[in-house]
Amino acid sequence: MKYLLCFSLLFLSINVIAQQSVLRNKIATATDESAQQVISWRRDIHEHPELGNHETRTEALIAKELKALGMEVTTGVAHTGVVGLLKGAKPGPVVALRADMDALPVIERTKVSFASKVKTTYSGNEVGVMHACGHDTHVAMLLGVATVLSGIKNELAGTVKFIFQPAEEGVMRGEEGGAEMMVKEGVLDNPSVDAIFGLHISAQTEVGKITYRPGGFYASVNDLKITVKGKSSHGAYPWFSVDPIVVSAQIINNLQTIVSRNLNITENAGIVTIGAINGGNRGNIIPEQVEMLGTIRALSPADEILLVERVKQIATKTAEAAGATAEVLIPFSSHYPITFNNVALTEKMLPSLQKTAGAENVILSVAHTGGEDFSFFQQKVPGLFINVGGMVKGGNPLTTAGHHTPDFYIDESGFSTGVKALANLVVDYMDLSGKEKKR
Numbered sequence: 001m002k003y004l005l006c007f008s009l010l011f012l013s014i015n016v017i018a019q020q021s022v023l024r025n026k027i028a029t030a031t032d033e034s035a036q037q038v039i040s041w042r043r044d045i046h047e048h049p050e051l052g053n054h055e056t057r058t059e060a061l062i063a064k065e066l067k068a069l070g071m072e073v074t075t076g077v078a079h080t081g082v083v084g085l086l087k088g089a090k091p092g093p094v095v096a097l098r099a100d101m102d103a104l105p106v107i108e109r110t111k112v113s114f115a116s117k118v119k120t121t122y123s124g125n126e127v128g129v130m131h132a133c134g135h136d137t138h139v140a141m142l143l144g145v146a147t148v149l150s151g152i153k154n155e156l157a158g159t160v161k162f163i164f165q166p167a168e169e170g171v172m173r174g175e176e177g178g179a180e181m182m183v184k185e186g187v188l189d190n191p192s193v194d195a196i197f198g199l200h201i202s203a204q205t206e207v208g209k210i211t212y213r214p215g216g217f218y219a220s221v222n223d224l225k226i227t228v229k230g231k232s233s234h235g236a237y238p239w240f241s242v243d244p245i246v247v248s249a250q251i252i253n254n255l256q257t258i259v260s261r262n263l264n265i266t267e268n269a270g271i272v273t274i275g276a277i278n279g280g281n282r283g284n285i286i287p288e289q290v291e292m293l294g295t296i297r298a299l300s301p302a303d304e305i306l307l308v309e310r311v312k313q314i315a316t317k318t319a320e321a322a323g324a325t326a327e328v329l330i331p332f333s334s335h336y337p338i339t340f341n342n343v344a345l346t347e348k349m350l351p352s353l354q355k356t357a358g359a360e361n362v363i364l365s366v367a368h369t370g371g372e373d374f375s376f377f378q379q380k381v382p383g384l385f386i387n388v389g390g391m392v393k394g395g396n397p398l399t400t401a402g403h404h405t406p407d408f409y410i411d412e413s414g415f416s417t418g419v420k421a422l423a424n425l426v427v428d429y430m431d432l433s434g435k436e437k438k439r
Contacts, residue, residue, distance in 0.1 A: 020427075020428070020431060023152065023155060023427055024355065024424060024427075026151075026152055026155075027148055027152070027420060027423045027424060027427070028420060030147070030148040030151050030152070031144065031148055031416050031419045031420050031423070032416065034144050034147045034148065034419070035144075035415065035416055037144070037147070038140045038141060038143065038144040038415050038416075038419065039140070039412050039415065041061075041065075041139070041140040041143055041144075042136050042137050042139075042140035042412065042415070043114040044061070044114075045058055045061070045131065045136040045139055045140065046112075046114050046115075046116065046131045046136040047114040047115070047116060048116075048118065049103030049104075049116050049118055049129045049130055049131045049136070050101075050102065050103055050118075050129065051102060051103060051104075051105065051120065051122065051129060052102040052166055052167030052168070052169055052170065052171055052177055052178070053079045053080060053102075053166055053167045053171055053175060053177045054080065055080040055101045055102055055166050056080055058080070058101050058139065058164075059075055059076075059080045059081070059082055059101075059164075059166075062082045062084075062101075062139065062143065062164050063075050063082050065143050065146070066082065066084035066143075066146060066162065069084075069086075069146055069147065069150040070150065071084040071085055071086050071146070071150070071162070072084070072085040072087075073085075077182055077185060077187060078165070078166060078167070078176075078177055078178065078181035078182040078185055078187075079166055079167070079177055079181075080101070080166040081101075081163070081164055081165050081166050081182055081187075082162075082164040083161060083162065083163055083164070083187060084146060084161070084162040084164075085159065085160075085161055085162075085191075086146065086149055086150060086153055086156070086159065086160040086161075086162065087153070087159050088153050088154075088155070088156025088157055088158050088159060088160070088430075089153060089154040089155070089156065090155075090156065090157040090158070091157065091158070092156070092157035092158025092159070092430045092433060092434060093158045093159075093194040093195070093429065093430060093433045094158060094159045094160075094161060094191045094192060094193050094194050095158060095159070095160050095161070095193070095194065095195055095196070095197070095425075095426050095429055095430065096160075096161040096162075096163055096188065096193040096195070096196040096197070096377070096381075097142060097145060097160065097161070097162055097163065097196070097197055097198065097422055097426070098142075098163040098164075098165055098179075098196060098197075098198040098374060098377060099135070099138035099139050099141065099142035099162075099163070099164055099165065099198070100135045100138055100139075100164075100165045100166075100168035100373075101135055101138075101139055101164055101165060101166050101168075102135055102166055102167050102168055102169050103116075103129050103130055103131045103132070103133075103135065103136070104129070104130055104131070104132045104133060104169055104404060105120075105122040105127040105128070105129060106127075106128055106129070106130040106132040106404065106405070106406055106408075107127070107128030107130065107406055108128060108130040108132070108406060109406035109407050110406075110407060110408070110409055112409075116128065116129060116130045116131070118130075123172070130406070130408070132403065132404050132405060132406070132408045133169070133403045133404055133408070134200065134201035134203070134390065134403065134408070134410055135168065137201045137390065137410055137412075137415065137418075138199065138200070138201065139164060140415065141199070141388075141415050141418040141419050141422070142162060142164065142422070144415065144418075144419040145162075145419050145422045145423050145426075146162050148419060148423045149423055149426060149427075152427075156426075156427065156430065157430045157431070157433075157434055158426075158430040158433070159191060160426055161187075161191075161193060163182065163187055163196075163377075165178065165179055165182055165373075166178065167181075168372070168373050168374075170333070170334045171333075171334070172333075173332070173333040174333075178373045178376075179373040179374060179375075179376040179377055180373065180376045182376075183376050183377065183379075183380060188377065188380050188381055193380075193381050194381065194382075194433070195345060195381060195382050195383065195384075195429055196377045196378070196381055196382075196383040196384075197349075197383070197384050197385075197386075197422060197425045197426070197429075198374045198377075198383070198384075198385045198386075199385065199386050199387065199388050199418050199421065199422065200372065200385070200386075200387050200388070201387075201388055201389075201390040201410055201414070201418070202387040202388065202389055202390055202391070203390050203391055203400055203401065203402060203403055203408060203409065203410060204391055204397035204400055204402065205387055205388070205389035205390065205391055205397070206389045206391050206392075206393055206394075206395065207389045207390060207391065207392065207393060207411050207413050207414030207417065208357060208361055208389055208393070208414065208417055209357065209361045209362075209363060209388075209389040209417075210353050210356070210357050210361060210362045210363070210386055210387065210388055210389070210417065210421060211362075211363045211364075211365035211386065211387040211389075212341070212346065212350070212353065212362065212363075212364065212365060212384070212386045212387070213341060213346075213364060213365045213366070213367060214341050214342075214343045214346040214347065215340060215341060215343055216268070216299040216300060216338050216339070216340055216341075216367055217339045217340070217341050217365070217367060217368065217372075217385055218338070218339035218367075218368045218369075218370055218371055218372040218374075218375070218385070219269075219270075219271070219297035219298055219299050219338060219339075219367070219368065219369045219370065219371055220297065220298045220299070220301075220304045220335070220336060220337050220338045220371065220375070221295060221296075221297060221334065221335065221336040221371035222295070222296040222304070222307075222308060222330050222331045222335050223293070223294070223295050223296075223330075223331050223332045223333055223334050223335075224292075224293070224294045224295065224296060224311060224328065224329065224330045224331070224332055225291065225292070225293055225328075225329045225332040226248075226251065226274075226291070226292040226294070226315050226326055226327070226328050226329075227289060227290075227291050227292075227326065227327040228244040228247050228248050228251065228279075228289060228290045228291075228292070228315075228319055228324055228325070228326050229244060229288065229289045229324060229325045229326075229327070230242035230243055230244035230247060230286075230287075230288060230289065230290075230322075230323075230324040231288065232285070232286055232287055232288040233286050234284065234285065234286070235282075235283065235284035235285055235286055236284065238286060241286040242322065242323045242324050243286050243322075244279060244286075244287060244288065244289050244290040244324055245279055245280065245286070245287070245290055246322070247290075247318065247319050247322045247324045247326075248277060248279065248290040248292060250318050250322065251292075251314065251315050251318045251319065251326065252274050252277075252292070254314045254318050255272050255274065255311060255314055255315070256272070257314075258270075258272050258307060258310045258311065258314070259271065259272060259307075262306060262310055263303060263306065263307070267300070267303075268298070268299040268300050268303050268367070269297075269299060269367060269369055270296075270297060270298050270299070270303055270307055270369075271295065271296065271297035271298075271369050272294065272295075272296055272307060272311060273294050273295050273296075274292050274293070274294040275293055275294055275295065276292065276293040276294075277290065277291070277292045277293075278290065278291050278292075279291065293332070296308060296311060296330065297369045297370075297371065298338070299338060299367050299369075300338070301338070304338070308330050311328065311330060312328045312330065315328050316328060336371040336372065336373045336375055336376075337375040337376065337378075337379055338375055339371070339372040339374055339375040339378065339385055340375065340378055340383075341378075341383065341384050341385060342378070342382035342383060342384065344382070345382045345383070345384050346384050348429075348432060349384055349425055349428065349429065350362070351428075352421075352424050352425050352428040352429075353386065353421060353424075353425070355424065356417070356420050356421045356424045357417055357420075357421065365387065370403075372385065384425070386421065388414060388417055388418040388421065389414050389417065390410040390411055390414045391411060392411045393411075
């Protein structure tokens, strides 16, 4: 009897593995069959980019495609977001997948036939609009995943929630949007999400490769505004002034000591950058005030607190020492938490990624000081965020045009890796959840 039981368990285990292999093969086949459609979606979206909270054309395209797959579709989420619900034939967990939709105020310089020629008004200025970060590829890949998983919904043990999110790049001051607003509106509820997965295309990672990191993967983001107020005078008589330009220069220099002298860089990186400074309008007039805009990046909550407090302290005390004042606003208009990959979930799903791309192509990454509002989802439910390669094979990451630049370019042959990765994460998570319930 003992041997019979062991044999039965062994047979059941082999059968489950065989079923997973069949499902993985179906996903691979369906991905290949839909590859051209994914590219077509991407090119269409790329040619018609829209800024955050204004992705109305993209919203309509996504909703149309999801409805055609027979999904329950909700539009107008956090302004222009779309949520599609795919219910498998068997009971199981709810797995969410997210893609961001918005473009950037950048004039495109690439020579591709589907390059953007769109222009709009941003902050009072006429600007070009370009998918210079790859969100067009994210939407196209997630539509590809929706197509693939819809084809095997009778074999899915659970529900998939497809989240198409607007305004990842942030919103104008005074507006709401993005992942934070979606969470507030309950996108992770009804039904409640058990885990969420997302990806970002990487122009500096070769196609076919996936990078990941447990724990802090992308940094928290706090934008800042420092207003230095002094006393105006004629430029020929500076002794009558309290020069806010000189004070601002001292503040900028002193801020650079925070990372080099206050942050334990053996544990985590950190960034304090002043990216804009505005003061005065003539060379012979010392102005009354100077405004500076910047960003703070951290990879742990403790480091984030340290950096914010030191920026405030240095700015106000440096100004005070010069007889001026400094008003510091952090965050000024936006804050993203750390994109923190749940360690247990990352460990559990790593074999899925390795089976998808090959173990040699799944690479442990360094942390990134860029930010991602996928972090708002991860604050509520366990989440895993990965990077998928979009650089041509043999390309040089140091000379390849980076994200947020006019020459940003993505090799479309890398999309299949992203589609397979997300689809396999869904079915493997469902399978693992089923096994854990039986224990």
